[in-house]
Amino acid sequence: MPKSVPSFTIWAVDKEAVNAEAKKMLGLTCDTDVSSHEVFCKIFWSQPTDDLYLVMAVEPYRLNERLTIQQGLFLLGNNVQFSFHNCLVNLLLHAKKHGRPSNGWLHKIEVAPKARADVLRTLDKVNINSATLFPGLDGFCESLQVAVQIQESDVWPGIALAEDREKWVKGI
Numbered sequence: 001m002p003k004s005v006p007s008f009t010i011w012a013v014d015k016e017a018v019n020a021e022a023k024k025m026l027g028l029t030c031d032t033d034v035s036s037h038e039v040f041c042k043i044f045w046s047q048p049t050d051d052l053y054l055v056m057a058v059e060p061y062r063l064n065e066r067l068t069i070q071q072g073l074f075l076l077g078n079n080v081q082f083s084f085h086n087c088l089v090n091l092l093l094h095a096k097k098h099g100r101p102s103n104g105w106l107h108k109i110e111v112a113p114k115a116r117a118d119v120l121r122t123l124d125k126v127n128i129n130s131a132t133l134f135p136g137l138d139g140f141c142e143s144l145q146v147a148v149q150i151q152e153s154d155v156w157p158g159i160a161l162a163e164d165r166e167k168w169v170k171g172i
Contacts, residue, residue, distance in 0.1 A: 008116070012107040013075060015057035021095045021102070022056045035059040044078050053079035054091040070133055117153045120146055 023032060032039060035058045043056065057073045066072075077087035088106070095102035111119050123129060124147075131143035 007113050008111050010109040010111065012109065013057065014105040015073065015075075017102070017105045018075075018091065019056050021091055021100065022054045024098075025052060025054050025091065025094055035061055037061055044076060047079075051090075053077065053082045053087045054094070055084065055088045065135055066133075069135060117150045121150055124150075 019034065020030060023030060023034070026043065028034075028039075034040060034043060034056055040058060040061065055075055055077050057075050059073055060067055075084075077084045079087060082090075092102040092105065095105075120129075129143045130139045130146060133139065134142065
């Protein structure tokens with residue numbers, strides 16, 4: 001019995017718009033570097049006022065090989081008493097209340113299981129795969145496994161599992 005492939009979701013966030021709104025909420029100037037250690041601690045380690053919960057995209061001030069390669073950012077909520085979702089919703093509602101078009105700042109892209117191989121193939125063409133995102137043996141092995149799955153879907157359409165192929169070939 002073939003193993004079902006789940007759908008997956010890609011989230012796209014307009015980090016400039018989100019950060020600009022968060023800075024307005026916090027009373028910071030637009031050129032404030034929220035990734036600096038001092039500002040980061042002020043925003044994320046101090047207890048915010050009751051209605052001042054939000055999210056911001058920040059660059060880590062300590063990098064490792066993986067973060068450098070991925071050019072990673074973190075989307076963080078500033079109040080541990082509220083879920084990330086609530087902090088994000090509060091920021092979006094604040095923008096809407098002040099007449100700013102927050103409905104274009106967050107996009108959810110759901111990829112159907114049948115499109116998985118095409119999406120992964122396209123990402124691989126622009127050098128986005130497990131080997132490039134997760135340097136080391138684990139990333140290489142995961143990338144190789146995905147490449148084999150894509151190859152299998154291209155060469156053996158409709159026959160997904162190795163044991164199914166073996167039965168099919170023996171039947172010839």
